[in-house]
Amino acid sequence: MEKYIEVKDLHKRYGKSSAVKGISFDVYKGEVFGLLGENGAGKSTTLEMIEGLRRPTSGEIKVFGKNIKTNTRFIKQKIGVQLQSSAYYSDLTLREILDLFCSFYDNCTSTQELLEIVNLEDKADKTVGQISGGQKQRFSIIASLVNDPELVFLDEPTTGLDPLARRNLWDIVLEIKKRGKTIVITTHYMEEAEVLCDRVAIMDRGEILVIGDTDQIIEKVDYPFKIKLSTKGLSQKERGKLSKFGNLDPGERKNNFVLKLPNKASLINALKEVENINPETFTVEKASLEDLFIQLTGRRAEKDENLS
Amino acid sequence: MKTLAKLFIADLKILVRNRQALFWSLAFPLIFTVVFGLFFGSESQSLGSLMIIDNSKTELSESLSDAIKDSEVFTLKEGLSEEQAREDLKKGKLGALVIIPKQFGEIVESSIQVPSGTIPSQPKFNKADIKVVYDPTSIQTNSTVVSVVDKFLSQFNLKVQGAENLYSIEEEKLGNENLTYFDFVLTGIIGMALMNSSIIGIAVGMAKYREDKILKRVTTTPLRTWKFIVAEVVSRLIVNLFQIALILIVSTQFFNAHIVGSIFTVFMIALLGGLLFQLIGFTIASFTKTTDAAQGMSTALTIPMMFLTGIFFPIEQLPKWLVSVVELLPLAPLLRMIRTVALEAESVFTEPKNFIIVAVWIIVCFAISASRFRLSEE
Numbered sequence: 001m002e003k004y005i006e007v008k009d010l011h012k013r014y015g016k017s018s019a020v021k022g023i024s025f026d027v028y029k030g031e032v033f034g035l036l037g038e039n040g041a042g043k044s045t046t047l048e049m050i051e052g053l054r055r056p057t058s059g060e061i062k063v064f065g066k067n068i069k070t071n072t073r074f075i076k077q078k079i080g081v082q083l084q085s086s087a088y089y090s091d092l093t094l095r096e097i098l099d100l101f102c103s104f105y106d107n108c109t110s111t112q113e114l115l116e117i118v119n120l121e122d123k124a125d126k127t128v129g130q131i132s133g134g135q136k137q138r139f140s141i142i143a144s145l146v147n148d149p150e151l152v153f154l155d156e157p158t159t160g161l162d163p164l165a166r167r168n169l170w171d172i173v174l175e176i177k178k179r180g181k182t183i184v185i186t187t188h189y190m191e192e193a194e195v196l197c198d199r200v201a202i203m204d205r206g207e208i209l210v211i212g213d214t215d216q217i218i219e220k221v222d223y224p225f226k227i228k229l230s231t232k233g234l235s236q237k238e239r240g241k242l243s244k245f246g247n248l249d250p251g252e253r254k255n256n257f258v259l260k261l262p263n264k265a266s267l268i269n270a271l272k273e274v275e276n277i278n279p280e281t282f283t284v285e286k287a288s289l290e291d292l293f294i295q296l297t298g299r300r301a302e303k304d305e306n307l308s
Numbered sequence: 309m310k311t312l313a314k315l316f317i318a319d320l321k322i323l324v325r326n327r328q329a330l331f332w333s334l335a336f337p338l339i340f341t342v343v344f345g346l347f348f349g350s351e352s353q354s355l356g357s358l359m360i361i362d363n364s365k366t367e368l369s370e371s372l373s374d375a376i377k378d379s380e381v382f383t384l385k386e387g388l389s390e391e392q393a394r395e396d397l398k399k400g401k402l403g404a405l406v407i408i409p410k411q412f413g414e415i416v417e418s419s420i421q422v423p424s425g426t427i428p429s430q431p432k433f434n435k436a437d438i439k440v441v442y443d444p445t446s447i448q449t450n451s452t453v454v455s456v457v458d459k460f461l462s463q464f465n466l467k468v469q470g471a472e473n474l475y476s477i478e479e480e481k482l483g484n485e486n487l488t489y490f491d492f493v494l495t496g497i498i499g500m501a502l503m504n505s506s507i508i509g510i511a512v513g514m515a516k517y518r519e520d521k522i523l524k525r526v527t528t529t530p531l532r533t534w535k536f537i538v539a540e541v542v543s544r545l546i547v548n549l550f551q552i553a554l555i556l557i558v559s560t561q562f563f564n565a566h567i568v569g570s571i572f573t574v575f576m577i578a579l580l581g582g583l584l585f586q587l588i589g590f591t592i593a594s595f596t597k598t599t600d601a602a603q604g605m606s607t608a609l610t611i612p613m614m615f616l617t618g619i620f621f622p623i624e625q626l627p628k629w630l631v632s633v634v635e636l637l638p639l640a641p642l643l644r645m646i647r648t649v650a651l652e653a654e655s656v657f658t659e660p661k662n663f664i665i666v667a668v669w670i671i672v673c674f675a676i677s678a679s680r681f682r683l684s685e686e
Contacts, residue, residue, distance in 0.1 A: 083521055087522065092325075100315065103310060103314035
C-alpha cells in the first residue's frame with residue numbers, strides 16, 4: 001500500500017519540556033487515521049509538524065514520499081488543513097473566504113459544491129460570526145478542501161459540538177473519505193475514533209502507546225468483554241463467585257455492577273453464574289477503545305507513581 | 309498576481325467592513341478636523357467681537373469706523389445701546405466697545421484767518437477723546453483695537469498739522485498671507501490620522517489575526533508570506549489616500565483651510581508616512597502576542613507623539629533638550645515635510661534632514677519586522 005505519510009523518530013522540544021518524544025508511524029493512502037489522546041498529549045503538535053507549520057527538533061517526516069523540510073510548498077499545494085478551533089476572517093462572507101483561499105492554490109475546486117456537501121449553500125453570503133458553532137466547524141472542514149487535496153488533516157473537528165452536530169460531522173468526514181481522500185484526524189472522543197478511523201494511534205505525554213487497526217487494538221485490552229448487571233444488591237458470596245471469572249467493579253450508577261472478563265471462556269462461565277443471581281437486567285458488551293485508553297493511560301499513571 | 313489581487317480586494321473589504329479600523333482611519337481625524345475647524349477655521353483671524361458706538365456721525369467718525377472695519381480682524385456687532393453693550397462686555401459676549409464722542413470731528417471754525425494768503429485755509433477741529441471699553445480677559449482684542457484707533461488718530465493728527473509720514477511699517481507675513489492656525493493644525497491632523505490608523509491598525513489587526521488563528525491558517529496554504537503582507541499594506545495605503553482626501557475636502561470646503569503647495573506631493577508624503585507607520589505597526593506586532601498587548605503598546609507610542617511632535621503647536625515651543633529628542637521621533641520630520649510642501653509650497657528636500665530621519669525609521673522598522681514578524685509560531 002502506498003504510504004502518504006512516514007514519520008520516523010519525531011521529537012519536539014520547547015526549552016526543557018518535550019511535547020513529542022520520538023514517535024514513528026505511517027499513514028496509508030485512502031485510510032482514515034486517528035491520533036487519539038487527551039489534551040496536551042502532543043497530537044496537535046505532531047499534526048502541525050507534518051503540515052509544515054512547526055519545525056521538528058529532530059526526526060524525519062515524509063509526505064507523499066517527499067521530505068517536508070525541502071518540499072514544503074509542494075506538499076502544502078496538495079494537503080488540506082483544518083486547524084483546531086480555527087476562526088476565519090470575521091468580516092468576510094463564507095463564499096468570499098472560500099474564494100480567497102482558493103486563490104492561494106494552483107488547483108481549486110468549485111466552492112458551490114463544497115458548500116453543498118455541508119448544507120451551507122444558503123449561508124454562503126453570511127459571515128462566520130452569523131452562523132452557529134456546528135456550522136462553523138462544518139465550514140472550516142470544507143475550507144480545508146478548496147484545493148481538492150489528496151490528504152486532509154482534521155484537528156479535533158468535533159470538540160465543543162453537541163451530540164447531534166457531532167454525528168452530522170461524522171457523516172461529513174465519511175463522505176470525504178468516500179471521495180477518495182486520505183484523512184488524518186485527531187480527537188479525544190474514543191467512540192468517534194471507533195466510528196471513523198480505520199487505524200488509530202493512542203498518544204499520551206508525547207509518546208505513542210499503541211498503534212494499529214482500530215478493531216485489532218481493542219482486543220489488546222486486558223478484559224475484552226464485560227457484563228453490566230443491574231440488581232438491588234449482591235451478597236458477599238455472590239460477589240466472591242463472580243470475582244473468580246474476572247474483575248468486578250461497582251458501576252457508575254447505584255445498583256449497577258460491571259464484570260470485566262479476560263477471555264471468551266470466562267465470559268461463558270460468568271454468564272451461567274449471572275443467570276443464577278438473576279439480576280433485573282444485564283447486558284454483554286465488547287470492550288471499547290475507551291477501555292483500552294483508560295487501561296493504557298491509567299497504568300502509566302501508576303508506573304509513574306512507583307518510580308517517584 | 310491573481311492571488312495578490314484577490315487578497316488586496318479581500319483586505320479592502322475587511323477594512324471597509326471593520327468598524328474599528330474605519331473609526332481610526334476616517335472618523336477620528338475627521339472629528340479633530342471639525343472641532344478645530346469650528347474654533348479656528350470658519351472665521352479666520354477674528355480676534356473677537358467689537359462694537360462701535362458713533363455719537364458723532366461726522367465724516368471723520370465714519371472714516372474711523374471704516375478703518376476699524378477694514379482691518380478685518382474683528383467681528384463687528386451692531387444695534388446695541390451703550391448700556392446693553394457694557395452689559396454684554398461684562399458677560400464676556402463682547403470683546404471691546406469703542407465710543408466716539410459727540411465732539412469728535414466737529415469743526416469749530418470753518419477756516420483760519422490767514423493774513424498773507426500763502427497758506428491754504430484749514431478747518432479747526434474740536435478736541436475729543438475716543439473711549440475704548442474692554443473686558444480685561446480679552447487683552448488681545450483690546451490691544452489691537454487700541455492700536456488700530458491710535459494709528460488712525462496719529463495719522464489724522466499728523467495730516468492736520470501738515471506733517472508728512474517719514475517712517476512707516478511695511479508688514480509681511482511669511483509664506484502665504486492667508487494661512488491661519490487652522491492650516492497648521494490641519495496638516496498636523498493629517499499626520500496624526502496616518503499615524504493612528506496605521507500603527508494601531510496593523511499592530512491590533514495582526515494581533516487579532518494571530519489570536520483568531522487566521523495567520524496560522526494562512527501558513528497552511530502555499531501562499532507566500534510577502535504576498536500576504538504586501539496586500540495588507542497596499543490596501544491600507546489606499547484607505548490612507550481616502551482618509552487624507554476626506555480631511556482635505558472637509559477642511560477646505562467647510563472651514564476655509566488653505567493648502568498652498570502641491571496636493572500631489574502631500575499625498576505622496578502621506579503614502580510614505582502610511583508605510584512608515586505600518587512598519588512600526590508590524591514591529592509592535594512582532595513583539596506582542598495578544599490584542600490587548602498590541603493595543604497598549606501602540607497607545608504608548610502614539611499618545612506621546614500626538615502631543616509632542618508638533619501636531620498642535622510648533623515643537624520649537626518645547627524646552628530645547630526636549631526638542632532635540634522629539635524631532636527624531638517618526639512623526640516630527642513627517643509633519644515638517646507635510647508643512648514644507650503644503651504651507652510653504654517648497655520642495656520636500658528643502659530640509660534633507662527630515663527625509664533622512666523618515667528613511668532611517670523605515671529601514672530600521674523594516675529590518676526588525678522582516679526578522680521578527682512571523683505569521684505563526686514554530
